Amino acid sequence: MYWPVRLASILAAVGGCFLLDALARGVDDYARRLIVLAGIWVILSVSLNLINGITGQFSIGHAAFWQVGAYTAGYLSVTFHGKWGIDGLPWMILMMALGALMAAVAGLIVGLPSLRLRGDYLAIVTLGFGEIIRIVVQNQKPLGEAYGMNVQPKFQTVWLVWLMAIVCIAVCRNLLRTAHGLPFLAVREDEVAAGAMGVNVTQVKVTAFLIGSAFAGVAGALLAHYEGFISPQMFKMEQSFIILTMVVLGGTGSITGATIAAVALFYLPERLRDAPPVTGAALLGGLIGTIVAVVLVKRTVDRFHGPKIGAATRYIGSVVAGIVLSLALGAGFGMIPKLASQSFEAEKLRMVIFAGVLIILMLIRPQGILGTNEFSLDWVKSLLRKRKAVEA
């Protein structure tokens, strides 16, 4: 039964990517670009999760590997495309492979100090490394300095990006469902004990950095050829932090968590761009309503130990109370002419809202959306079973 199942799932993955590609042809360029970028963020988030979440090496320079991949592909395409007699998909595959290779070399360079550094110290080194890469690139004439460079040919497909995202997810998942993933988790849990049990800690850490940064390199090559333009501004420290936020928010070590968080965190701020402007009254009402709802939910999280169904009713109640309060207060404040006349554009508010959502999530669910769980049918079933057990 192994090969039929394996082949079917591979076919389903490839087929799903082409289906998504076909569906994406029906939407406008902006929406299609969001779908592609979401896929790229998924690769970044899931690959950082391997280093950060699964192996426990606190790296916050992931954008640097992304940049290495993007510039490798970009530079090679500009310089050599058309000279080696290949084009289209084969060229793109070659660029992804070389981008991954160069990023992996960079990963090795950062991985080596990680053998001696732990926690905060490693974080500082990776952060510094990320900045070094960006600034070095920014000063290279052939790489377009701070202006960036145009990348030709463009290769704009939805399916390839999402296929790579699926490959990245599959590699991590395969690692975790075989015994080979356990040494990685053991290093995260306790390096000394892992070493004493025969785990080659050095090798595990370097492997995690190699695989993680290689996938970031693939994401870079995909980005360069989709956008047709790359600049150092696209790989700033903030990007590393957003990838890290995705990993932490999804639940450290959870692959599905990293995936869901990547799509959510990428989509939310983008979609908020289109939101209509709000009046000062609505904003103030919404703010107070949100705070009340968060306080109520937090109280349930901290103090309620009854059955799950009771907790769920309380959560829904809190949210409904927050919404009702927001609307009521919004209408009430609307009576005040000064508040009613003031208008705020969504474009300016969106990052504030983004930050607010992060703070709320960390207050209510510090272990991340999924904690260390993976989203699966078994997990949902186990939740239901627990509920029944409590009720009984």
Place this chain on the structure above:
Amino acid sequence: MSLLQLEGATIRFGGLVAVNNVSFSVEKGDLFGLIGPNGAGKTTCFNLITGVYKPTSGSIKFRGSELSGTPPNKVAQLGIARTFQNIRLFQSLTVLENVVVAAYLRHRVALPSALLYLPSAIAETERLKAEAMRLLEVLDLDRRAQVRSADLPYGMQRRLEIARAMATKPELLLLDEPAAGMNPQESDDLLLTVRQIRENFAMTVLLIEHDMRFVMNLCEKIVVLDHGIEIAQGPPETIRNHPKVIEAYLGEAV
């Protein structure tokens, strides 16, 4: 040839000589005890043997070949496994997974096969899990196999540490205060378990312990350390009546 031989093993941390010129040899099949007051350098001795520290001078030989300078994971592969005084389980992993981590040092299938989820990697995973499960049965932990190790009761965590160390299939098992914090009943059970392990798995055991009843009942040979210096060596009867040991550690009433 002794299984493990320390000759003048010494380690200094700055001005402190934690282990000073300690020599003893453990023969194959021994149940060997290492005792002494707190801070005597017992755990440091374990750290020297397992490669956590490199001795400043002296030699440590395992099956006749020099150990000092060998990294901990290589020491484990050579056939020395240990438990920790302050329990160091992989807390968020399950009981079974903890043991599989240790059994993994005998893996034969390379990482790429696992990343591709090839049948060979699946078969190996099953094999290692089955091995680990057998050990859990020996230590009576099999019914808790799927529990997160941090959620186990204290006594079981100690037993899991032993199961995990045994999963590396060592020739020499180092137990660092295996009975610490156990009640008399638990420690009696542990005594039987350790004896059983030695007989069924043909293992040599070197253990550190403060519970004198436990050590005197179990061990056939004992070394006593005080302030990093070896003050006595011999069978339990000799140790019990040794004037230096009574003065430094046991006290008059034992």
